[in-house]
Amino acid sequence: MSETSTHEKSLLRYCPNLKERVKRLNGLYNFKRQDVICAKMNIPSKALEDFARNHEAGFCDYPNIEQRIQFWDTYLSEQSQIMDDSVPSALLKEFDQGLYGGLFGGDVRFICDPNTGHITSMVPPLLSDWSGVEKLSFDQNNYWYKRYLKQLELFDNASQGKFGISHFIMINGLNFVYELRGATETYLGVEDCPEIIEKAFELAYEVNLHIHKLFFDKVTPIEGGTCSGMAQWIPGQIVSESLDPFHMTSVDYFEKWGRKPVERIFSQFDGGIIHIHGNGRHLLKAASSIEGLKAIYLGDDKGFPPAFEVLDEIRKSVGAMPLICSVDYHQFIEVLSRKQLQGGVFYNVKKVPCVGTANKCMDLVRKYLLPIT
Numbered sequence: 001m002s003e004t005s006t007h008e009k010s011l012l013r014y015c016p017n018l019k020e021r022v023k024r025l026n027g028l029y030n031f032k033r034q035d036v037i038c039a040k041m042n043i044p045s046k047a048l049e050d051f052a053r054n055h056e057a058g059f060c061d062y063p064n065i066e067q068r069i070q071f072w073d074t075y076l077s078e079q080s081q082i083m084d085d086s087v088p089s090a091l092l093k094e095f096d097q098g099l100y101g102g103l104f105g106g107d108v109r110f111i112c113d114p115n116t117g118h119i120t121s122m123v124p125p126l127l128s129d130w131s132g133v134e135k136l137s138f139d140q141n142n143y144w145y146k147r148y149l150k151q152l153e154l155f156d157n158a159s160q161g162k163f164g165i166s167h168f169i170m171i172n173g174l175n176f177v178y179e180l181r182g183a184t185e186t187y188l189g190v191e192d193c194p195e196i197i198e199k200a201f202e203l204a205y206e207v208n209l210h211i212h213k214l215f216f217d218k219v220t221p222i223e224g225g226t227c228s229g230m231a232q233w234i235p236g237q238i239v240s241e242s243l244d245p246f247h248m249t250s251v252d253y254f255e256k257w258g259r260k261p262v263e264r265i266f267s268q269f270d271g272g273i274i275h276i277h278g279n280g281r282h283l284l285k286a287a288s289s290i291e292g293l294k295a296i297y298l299g300d301d302k303g304f305p306p307a308f309e310v311l312d313e314i315r316k317s318v319g320a321m322p323l324i325c326s327v328d329y330h331q332f333i334e335v336l337s338r339k340q341l342q343g344g345v346f347y348n349v350k351k352v353p354c355v356g357t358a359n360k361c362m363d364l365v366r367k368y369l370l371p372i373t
Contacts, residue, residue: 011161012087012088012161012162012163012164012222013077013080013161013162013163014076014077014079014080014088014162014163015080015086015087015088015163016080016083017083018087018222018223019223021084021085021086021087021232021233022087022222022223022225022233024036024038024085024366025038025085025087025225025231025232025233025234025346026225026235028322028344028346029231029234029235029294029295029322030234030235030294032320032321032322032344033343033344034320034343034344034370035343035369035370035371036343036344036368036369036370037341037342037343037344037345037346037347037365037368037370038085038232038345038346038347038365039084039085039332039346039347039348039349039361039362039365040084040085040086040232040346040347040348040349041082041084041086041329041349041352041358041359041361041362042348042349042350042351042352043078043079043082043352043353043354043355043358044353044354045075045078046074046078047071047074047075047078047117048075048115048116048117051071051114051117052114052115052117055112055114056112056114057112057113057114057115058111058112059109059110059111059112060110060111060112060119061110062094062108062110062147063094063110063119065150065151065154065155066154068090068094068119069090069154069155069158071117072090072091072155072163073158073162073163075117076088076089076090076162076163077162081355081359082355082358082359082362083358083359083362084358084362084365085232085346085362085365086232087164087222087227087232087233088162088163088164089163089164089165089166089227089228089229089232090155090159090163090164090165090166091118091166091168091229092151092152092155092165092166092168093118093119093120093121093168094110094119094120094121094151095121095148095151095168096120096121096122096168096169097120097121097122097123097169097171097179098110098120098121098122098123098144099121099144099148099171099211100123100171100176100179100207100208100211101122101123101126101179101180102121102123102142102143102144103138103142103144103145103207104126104136104138105126105142106123106124106126106179107123107124108121108122108123108144109121109122109123109124123179125178125179125180125181125182125185126179126180126181127180127181130181130189130193130196132180133180133196133199133200133203134199136180136203138203138206138207138210148211148214149214149218152165152214152215152218152219153218155219156218156219156220159220160220164220164222164227164233165219165220165227166227166228166229167212167215167226167227167228167238167239167240168215168240169240169241169242170208170212170239170240170241170242170265170272171204171208171242172204172205172208172241172242172261172262172265173201173204173245173257173258173261173262174186174190174197174245174246174257174258174261175204175242175244175245176200176201176203176204176207176208177189177197177200177201177204178245180200183245186245190257197257201261204261205261205264205265208265209265209268212239212269213268216237216269221237224236225238226238228240228273230273230275230295230297230324231273231294231295231297231324231346232346234271234273234294234295235270236269236270236271237269237270238269238270238271238272238273238294239265239266239269239271239272239273240272240273240274240275241262241265241266241272241273241274242274242275243258243262243274243275243276243280243283243287244277244280245258246258246280246283247276247277247279247280247283248279248280251282251283251285251286254283254286254287255286259286259290262274262290263290263291263292266290266291266292266293267291267292269292270292271292271293271294272292272293272294273293273294273295273296273297274287274290274293274296274297275296275297275298275299276296276297276298276299277299277301278299278300278301278302278303278304278305278307279301279303279304281298281304281314281317284296284314284317284318285317285318287318288317288318288319288321293321294322295321295322295323295324295346296318296321296322296323296324297323297324297325298314298323298324298325300325300326306325306326306327307323307325307326308325308326308327308331308332308347311323311325311342311345312342315342315344320344321344322344322345322346323342323344323345323346324345324346324348325345325346325347325348326347326348326349326350327347327348327349327350328349328350328351329349329350329351329352329353329357329361330351332347332349332361333361336361336364336365336368337364339368339370341368341370343370349361
C-alpha cells in the first residue's frame with residue numbers, strides 16, 4: 001500500500017539515532033521477534049508541568065494550533081537526550097473522536113487533560129432516530145474537514161527535521177454508530193434494525209478511508225513507516241483502530257459485528273494496531289487473529305490487574321503478536337535485572353527519575369536477549 005516519498009524524513013533533530021531505533025522497532029513489529037524487548041523512558045517534563053499550570057481540566061474551546069505546535073515542540077525536544085526506542089511524534093488528539101461526528105454537523109466539544117497535555121474531542125449523538133442515517137452525506141466543504149486539512153498542513157510544516165506526526169484513532173464500525181445515536185441505542189439497533197447498522201458501517205468505512213488516506217497523503221513519512229503514540233513507529237502505512245464497543249460483549253458478538261469492519265479497513269493500508277482495555281482482555285485471543293494486525297496496546301484500568309503483571313497469561317492468548325504495555329520504572333528495572341521480562345513487548349516505562357537513569361536502563365534493554373523457546 002505504501003510508497004516511498006521523495007520528502008520522507010530520515011533525520012530528526014529530536015531523535016539522533018533514528019535509524020537504530022527504527023531497526024529495532026522493525027524487528028519487533030514486522031518480524032515479531034520474541035527474543036528482544038523495546039522500551040520508552042518517560043522522565044519528568046517541564047512542558048507538561050507548564051501545561052498543567054496554565055490549563056484547567058474539562059471542556060474547552062478548539063485550541064490555538066500554533067500553541068499546540070509549540071507545546072509538542074517543547075515537550076518532544078525535552079526527550080531528545082534519552083537514547084530509548086521511542087520515535088518522537090505529535091498526537092493530533094484534537095481529532096480523537098469529534099472529527100467524525102463533526103463531519104456530519106455534530107456539536108464538536110473539546111476536553112483538556114492537564115496531566116497529559118492532550119486536548120481531545122467528542123460529539124453528543126447526532127440523530128434522534130435511525131431514519132436519519134440514510135440522509136447523511138459527507139461534504140468536503142464541511143467546517144471541521146477544512147480545520148483538519150489546515151491542522152495537518154501546519155503540523156507537518158512545523159515538524160520538518162524535528163519530529164513526526166502520529167496517526168490517530170479511527171472511529172469505524174460500531175464506534176461510528178455510537179457517534180450517530182449513542183451506545184445504548186446502538187446495541188438496541190443491532191438487534192432491532194441490523195440493516196440500518198450495516199448501512200452506517202458503509203458510511204463509516206468510506207469516511208475513515210478518506211480521512212486516513214488523506215493523513216498519509218499530507219503527512220511526511222519517516223523511514224518508510226508510520227509514527228504512533230502507542231507503538232512509536234511501524235513500517236508502512238498503519239492505522240489505529242478501537243474495539244471498545246466489544247469490551248463488554250461476548251467474543252461471538254465481536255466475531256459477528258466487529259471483525260469484518262476492522263479487517264476491511266486494515267486491508268486498505270499496510271495493516272493496523274488496536275488497543276484493548278482491562279475489561280476487554282477476554283477478546284485477546286480472537287483479536288490477535290485479526291488479519292493485518294501489527295500490534296496490540298494493552299490498557300490498564302481500575303479493577304483489573306496491570307497488563308505488565310499478567311503478560312505471561314496474555315502471551316498464551318495472543319501467540320507471537322507484539323504487545324505494548326506500561327509499567328513504572330522501579331517495577332520494570334527489578335524484573336529486568338532478574339531477566340524475567342516477557343519478550344516481544346514494547347515497554348512504556350513511567351516515572352523514570354532522570355535522563356541519566358533512563359540511558360543506563362536502556363543500555364540494559366538493548367543488551368537484553370531472551371532464549372526463544
